[in-house]
Amino acid sequence: MCRLVYSAEAWRLLHGIVSLYKPAGMPMSVLIKGLNYSLVRDLNMMERLVEPQYLLGSSSSPAGLDISRRYFPSSQSQLIQNKMVVNLPIKELSESKHKPEPELETEPEYYEEKFTSIDRNNQLDEDCFASEDKELEEKEEKKEMVDYSSHFRLLGPAYNVEDFKFKPVNFLQPIASGVCVIGINNSTHTAVNIRNANPLVTYEIQAELGSATSTGFTDGKTVAKATWTHLKNRRWTIDQILSNIQASHQKSAWASTNVLIDSQEAYELAAKGPVRPNLLTDTLIYSIRCIEWKPPHFCLSIQCIGDRDHKFLLDLISEIGIRMKTHAHTTGIRCAQVGIFTAEDSLLPSQCDLASVINHIGQTKKIVRSKKPFIRRSNFISFNDVYSLNKHEAGDGSQVKSPKDRLQVLIKDIYN
Structure with a gap:
């Protein structure tokens, strides 16, 4: 395991697919904003690698700057510790050493004063010491200089919320909870390709018998009521209804491929997995079954494609209630799986720190490279x-x- 010190190194790893678990009652926009602010906060708390400005004193450029002579990159905390004093490059020092000294027409006056003082008193006086200190200070000033161009108060935060790009693969309404797959930065195009491939989405829907609401969800106004006691010991009723629904949707999926069911092409197409039409106009159900039956409460597991606003799922529960000669409404929607991304491998909103997100991106990259969920299988025609x-x-x-x-x-x- 490598240890990241600088924020620039962590930024290079923030390109990938993440799977988050959204709680019920939270919009997806709030979930993405929370992830964004958490990453920005952690990046700005890391060590920052900065490069001071160009050196002054070049006559070649109009602004007096020489872009060929630059400082070496250094950490911002080290510059602050050294009171923003930076050393000149080795190249600059070597050039200054080999640079010929200009010939002086007349000697400076302080040389004459220094020699006269030595000849008269045969010892160094205080003026001689002062002149030597000035020469040493001038040499030191040539080797280092104070530069506030890389101070954190002048530069501001290194990363902002506008620097990140997010693209969701699936959409969940605030009433639903479950897996949300999101592409970050350079992997937004991968998220779009996965969405266009129509991955199978697994929902677990909690429902209740005996009443119907105006919205189809539990927060709506009750518009009808009916008894459900005749269904206590008749689970086979709902199993039969679900089998008919699944058969009708599978027939619609095969009809869109225009392939004869008893042909070799149909066999090869079915061997590759569920048939997914290229032109998807409505939600298609591939599997629906009852995983919990405790009247008046029951739970359904549905695998489908093409669902965006959950309106189809709410109407489906109402239709199932009418077929069972009663009424029903939805009490909860949970997205358990999106393609190859499951709820067990997703991050909670409280786990969206920088270290957890980077580790999660590394795990999802291995899964995406091996299973390739972004490849869209085209349905061939006989x-x-x-x-x-x-x-x-x-x-x-x-x-x-x-x-x-x-x-x-x-x-x-x-x-x-």
Whole structure:
């Protein structure tokens, strides 16, 4: 395990995917802002590597600055400890040593005074000591200088909240809790690719029988009531309803691929995983089952794609209640998994410090590189179906030439 000292080294590691666990009642914007402020605070508390300004005294540039002669980078705390006194580069000192001294037409006056004082009194007086101290101070001033351009009061904080970029993969409403996958800085494009790949999202929905609300959630106004006692010992009723719902959604997913179910193409497509349509217009359910049945309370586990505002899930619970000859409303929504990111591996809002986030990014990078969730698997189309479709559309013997025309014809058949 390496130890990070400077904030610039930590900044280079803040590019990746993080998985956070959002509590219910908290908007995603508040969660992202909390992560942002926490990272900025920890970065500004670390040691800062600064570079003082350019050296003065060059006649080549119009401003009198020589950009080829710069100070060595040093830590800000060390500069403050040395009272902002910086040493000149070795290159600058070597140039000054080999620089020829200008020839003086006449000797300075203090040389004459010094020699006369020695000849008269045969000893060094106080004026001679003072002149030597001045010469030593001038030599020291040539080797170091005071520079306040790197002082923290002048530079201000090294990082601001505007320096970070965030891009969420999934969206959770304030009423829901669970996994939120977010891309940071240079990994925002990876987050967009994962979102476009339509990952499977697993929800655990808590519901209650006997009443219906105006919003479908427990915070809405009650609009209808019905008895539920006839469902006490009849769990098979809800299992049968859920099986019918899952079968209808799977049929819709296969219909969008335009592949015959009893063909070799369908077998190879199913072997790769759940069929995901390229043109997603509504939420599709791939798995739905009841994991807890304690009337009037029950819990469903749903795997779906395309859900954004949870409106579909709330309406689904109301529909299930009507099919069971009663009413039902949702009491809680929890996102348990988003693609390859699970709730067990997510960070809590209280764990969003710099060290935990950097370690978490390193773990998620290994998972993303191995499983590659951003690769979007395209659903292929049978060549026999395309040939028959072209023959059917072009009755005069001509065929559809461009793939765009073929796709448009297939979409018309799917939706008609």
